[in-house]
Amino acid sequence: MDNAPPLSPTARSTIRRGAKRARTDRATLYALLDSCLICHFATIRDGVPLVVPTGYGREGDKLYLHGSTGAASLMDAAGTAPISINVTRVDGVVYARSVFHHSMNYASAVIIGEAVPITASTDKLAALRVITEHIAPGSWNATRQPTRKELAKTGVLAISLHEASVKMRSGPPGDDEEDLSAHREWAGVLPLHQQWGAPQPCPLLPADTPVPDRVSKRPLPGEPAPSPSGTGHRLT
Known part of the structure; x- marks a missing residue:
């Protein structure tokens, strides 16, 4: 590009x-x-x-x-x-x-x-x-x-x-110079991160249906996908 x-x-x-x-x-x-x-x-x-x-x-x-x-x-x-x-x-x-x-x-x-x-x-x-x-x-x-x-x-x-x-x-933060010495309140950044939760299977699935890697090992958006391996993990 x-x-x-x-x-x-x-x-x-x-x-x-x-x-x-x-x-x-x-x-x-x-x-x-x-x-x-x-x-x-x-x-x-x-x-x-x-x-x-x-x-x-x-x-x-x-x-x-x-x-x-x-x-x-x-x-x-x-x-x-x-x-x-x-x-x-x-x-x-x-x-x-x-x-x-x-x-x-x-x-x-x-x-x-x-x-x-x-x-x-x-x-x-x-x-x-x-x-x-x-x-x-x-x-x-x-x-x-x-x-x-x-x-x-x-x-x-x-x-x-x-x-x-x-x-x-x-x-x-980009505080004004006069605020740096005049105020003692906490200042900084509270980061916000993305993460996936545990997969929630459809209630109509058979109980032993495995969770495929494309779901259980799903990377966050923008991250590279893992190499395919196996069929996935079974629900417990």
Whole structure:
């Protein structure tokens, strides 16, 4: 990706407020998208902004969204006007010596672009595989594929990552000099980490159904998947 164009190629995707926190390399954008599971996309419906959360998947410089073909939000997104997408990861709460300087450590991306409907069955299946493997790695080949009827009920949109911005904050609070000596309250960062809990089997499963490695050994989003080994662990 060394030859990939930088971020902020347009005036509307250039960060101005807090510009020192802007990132301009695409590798940072890709890493952020790969480390999260939910995005929020905004459209205009009947003259009112509408923000909808949904799962997604990234392949190269393209983001895929999906939903029911009957969903109004998906139909609005597939219109002629560009949509805006946000993905944010919170890494911690910043406790400062003043209320003004309380903050969060975070990574956030905003993507602007036209949502292009994917209509060909082969292309739609390929995009759904990208989404599935991002949200639940290893599930595409391990479970039943979509039927024609299910495929017809599912809408898929593709959005280019060409026009995007990334903003990040990390580190301790940025207190004013006079507050450093005048106030003794605790200051610092309370980190926020992701982790998976224990798998909770469907109550309709036979009791001896093993938990596959793709579930029991699932890495956190953005981390490399472990090498396949064995069929999994049995429930106890």
